[in-house]
Amino acid sequence: xxxxxxxxxxxxxxxxxxxxxxxxxxxxxxxxxxxxxxxxxxxxxxxxxxxxxxxxxxxxxxxxxxxxxxxxxxxxxxxxxxxxxxxxxxxxxxxxxxxxxxxxxxxxxxxxxxxxxxxxxxxxxxxxxxxxxxxxxxx
Amino acid sequence: xxxxxxxxxxxxxxxxxxxxxxxxxxxxxxxxxxxxxxxxxxxxxxxxxxxxxxxxxxxxxxxxxxxxxxxxxxxxxxxxxxxxxxxxxxxxxxxxxxxxxxxxxxxxxxxxxxxxxxxxxxxxxxxxxxxxxxxxxxxxxxxxxxxxxxxxxxxxxxxxxxxxxxxxxxxxxxxxxxxxxxxxxxxxxxxxxxxxxxxxxxxxxxxxxxxxxxxxxxxxxxxxxxxxxxxxxxxxxxxxxxxxxxxxxxxxxxxxxxxxxxxxxxxxxxxxxxxxxxxxxxxxxxxxxxxxxxxxxxxxxxxxxxxxxxxxxxxxxxxxxxxxxxxxxxxxxxxxxxxxxxxxxxxxxxxxxxxxxxxxxxxxxxxxxxxxxxxxxxxxxxxxxxxxxxxxxxxxxxxxxxxxxxxxxxxxxxxxxxxxxxxxxxxxxxxxxxxxxxxxxxxxxxxxxxxxxxxxxxxxxxxxxxxxxxxxxxxxxxxxxxxxxxxxxxxxxxxxxxxxxxxxxxxxxxxxxxxxxxxxxxxxxxxxxxxxxxxxxxxxxxxxxxxxxxxxxxxxxxxxxxx
Numbered sequence: 147x148x149x150x151x152x153x154x155x156x157x158x159x160x161x162x163x164x165x166x167x168x169x170x171x172x173x174x175x176x177x178x179x180x181x182x183x184x185x186x187x188x189x190x191x192x193x194x195x196x197x198x199x200x201x202x203x204x205x206x207x208x209x210x211x212x213x214x215x216x217x218x219x220x221x222x223x224x225x226x227x228x229x230x231x232x233x234x235x236x237x238x239x240x241x242x243x244x245x246x247x248x249x250x251x252x253x254x255x256x257x258x259x260x261x262x263x264x265x266x267x268x269x270x271x272x273x274x275x276x277x278x279x280x281x282x283x284x285x
Numbered sequence: 286x287x288x289x290x291x292x293x294x295x296x297x298x299x300x301x302x303x304x305x306x307x308x309x310x311x312x313x314x315x316x317x318x319x320x321x322x323x324x325x326x327x328x329x330x331x332x333x334x335x336x337x338x339x340x341x342x343x344x345x346x347x348x349x350x351x352x353x354x355x356x357x358x359x360x361x362x363x364x365x366x367x368x369x370x371x372x373x374x375x376x377x378x379x380x381x382x383x384x385x386x387x388x389x390x391x392x393x394x395x396x397x398x399x400x401x402x403x404x405x406x407x408x409x410x411x412x413x414x415x416x417x418x419x420x421x422x423x424x425x426x427x428x429x430x431x432x433x434x435x436x437x438x439x440x441x442x443x444x445x446x447x448x449x450x451x452x453x454x455x456x457x458x459x460x461x462x463x464x465x466x467x468x469x470x471x472x473x474x475x476x477x478x479x480x481x482x483x484x485x486x487x488x489x490x491x492x493x494x495x496x497x498x499x500x501x502x503x504x505x506x507x508x509x510x511x512x513x514x515x516x517x518x519x520x521x522x523x524x525x526x527x528x529x530x531x532x533x534x535x536x537x538x539x540x541x542x543x544x545x546x547x548x549x550x551x552x553x554x555x556x557x558x559x560x561x562x563x564x565x566x567x568x569x570x571x572x573x574x575x576x577x578x579x580x581x582x583x584x585x586x587x588x589x590x591x592x593x594x595x596x597x598x599x600x601x602x603x604x605x606x607x608x609x610x611x612x613x614x615x616x617x618x619x620x621x622x623x624x625x626x627x628x629x630x631x632x633x634x635x636x637x638x639x640x641x642x643x644x645x646x647x648x649x650x651x652x653x654x655x656x657x658x659x660x661x662x663x664x665x666x667x668x669x670x671x672x673x674x675x676x677x678x679x680x681x682x683x684x685x686x687x688x689x690x691x692x693x694x695x696x697x698x699x700x701x702x703x704x705x706x707x708x709x710x711x712x713x714x715x716x717x718x719x720x721x722x723x724x725x726x727x728x729x730x731x732x733x734x735x736x737x738x739x740x741x742x743x744x745x746x747x748x749x750x751x752x753x754x755x756x757x758x759x760x761x762x763x764x765x766x767x768x769x770x771x772x773x774x775x776x777x778x779x780x781x782x783x784x785x786x787x788x789x790x791x792x793x794x795x796x797x798x799x800x801x802x803x804x805x806x807x808x809x810x811x812x813x814x815x816x817x818x819x820x821x822x823x824x825x826x827x828x829x830x831x832x833x834x835x836x837x838x839x840x841x842x843x844x845x846x847x848x
Contacts, residue, residue: 199538200759203524
């Protein structure tokens with residue numbers, strides 16, 4: 147069997163850099179989404195804004211913000227973390243703004259996902275890739 | 286005895302570098318036969334507003350040699366578009382004449398021999414002459430500095446940027462943005478900024494703890510009857526590409542949404558013209574121009590590209606003014622009824638032997654250098670090879686630095702940062718201490734010696750490659766690939782993160798790098814706090830003293846595919 151260096155590295159080490167999002171995490175993202183939506187269809191159009199850096203300055207504390215006018219709840223997931231659940235924000239009827247911001251820890255480069263339950267009861271989803279890098283060679 | 290200046294003016298068959306409004310007009314100037322200061326500065330004033338842009342001078346106050354890149358790969362949509370065009374392709378794209386002054390200034394082709402004919406470029410005393418000439422024509426011209434100004438030379442390191450600050454203040458800069466400035470540390474940056482006679486702009490510089498704006502996002506000018514807003518955009522990946530511990534109070538990022546908010550805000554306040562003074566890097570600016578509406582002009586920086594004509598993205602023009610003081614851009618604009626109606630542009634090459642130094646500025650620069658003169662000019666060795674850095678993968682300067690680390694630090698593998706700054710040294714020239722600093726000067730120079738596994742070396746190469754070759758410009762950090770000594774590798778730039786690097790091998794033995802084995806590794810410019818080791822310039826100096834004359838063989842240790 148002829149093994150390329152790349153395959154050898156991946157096989158020998160399970161290199162993090164070469165791995166895709168692990169299946170268990172994906173499964174639990176689906177589970178979390180299903181629990182939040184009750185299995186309802188989730189749209190991807192307008193209605194929700196997720197603000198996150200393209201590249202994390204510090205993967206241990208990444209600022210993210212969500213904004214979904216009229217939403218009764220917004221859930222944030224870090225799809226590539228061992229435990230994807232971050233937070234679900236609930237907004238009462240008298241809430242002046244339907245937005246929230248927090249900081250999350252990201253174990254590696256991954257998608258941050260936000261799903262909002264809008265005023266009409268429909269769900270909308272948005273995701274942004276946040277890169278976690280070792281950096282150090284810019285100039 | 287004829288001086289070089291007279292020689293060039295009298296006898297060199299050459300055309301002036303001369304952009305104007307629109308694209309593709311360099312060729313009609315090819316008939317011009319003499320290189321003179323008047324020609325370099327010739328410009329038919331246009332419209333009512335003039336911008337003067339200089340960027341990424343990296344503290345180079347004196348004329349320098351600077352070889353432009355041979356390899357500058359563009360990934361995805363930008364493949365084959367400026368600035369990802371080099372050498373003969375560049376010459377063809379802009380209808381230049383091979384061997385002409387502009388070909389010498391803008392490409393690497395025949396650099397050594399053309400350098401002998403056309404001389405060094407840059408020098409802030411020459412830039413001062415150009416600025417004064419433009420201001421004589423257009424007294425209200427706005428002078429804007431794109432950053433990477435206070436770093437890059439031995440004198441700027443020893444004076445903590447003060448020598449350059451004094452020079453730029455005298456030049457009359459009216460606003461700037463930042464990148465390497467921050468590597469002087471928050472305290473020093475604050476001290477300088479408080480004394481600056483102009484704003485230090487950055488809509489994307491935020492206070493880290495509360496994520497709130499920390500610096501002025503924009504400033505206003507009333508010139509030529511127009512209300513002009515200049516929005517600053519600092520280097521977005523400051524704490525990632527450089528040591529964040531030196532400025533922990535601040536957070537950066539592209540912050541595109543806020544850029545749009547700022548544009549909307551200044552438009553609502555009646556801006557007739559919106560200019561972004563940016564240190565994003567060219568590809569990032571090109572993408573931002575396509576996504577943020579309402580910007581008339583982006584004065585780009587960071588990636589050190591010199592492009593002889595503006596690049597148009599929708600209604601926005603992008604100006605790329607090179608680096609190291611080699612060029613100054615003049616942009617004349619016709620601004621009427623709240624709109625940019627037209628433009629005329631010239632990338633002015635600063636041929637040091639053609640443009641007369643401004644006497645006052647020359648005196649100031651010499652005064653700034655005087656206390657350090659002996660240290661600067663001490664000859665450490667000589668070189669038979671051209672020493673240069675620019676290019677995606679390796680330069681001879683980096684090869685020399687890597688050789689120095691391999692031998693002085695007794696390492697198997699060494700890494701040197703892929704920065705884009707660093708002046709060249711011509712074959713046959715002495716290497717002075719100043720030359721070494723021009724390629725190494727920084728506030729975190731410690732040359733560490735440590736152990737890394739083959740796996741970790743792979744992770745580093747993949748990580749840096751993705752920062753350079755990610756097809757999405759918003760994920761590119763600028764800079765070039767980390768330079769490696771003692772180890773070769775293959776890279777397919779078209780692949781995705783984690784799949785680009787292969788065939789890592791130890792050059793000494795040719796054996797494959799073992800992911801599980803531990804290697805002795807030396808490097809410098811680590812972003813980690815508390816990195817120990819001698820400053821890299823001492824390592825390089827010790828090496829050059831030992832070998833006396835530098836002679837480098839062509840480096841073929843990196844095999845590139847997918848471009």
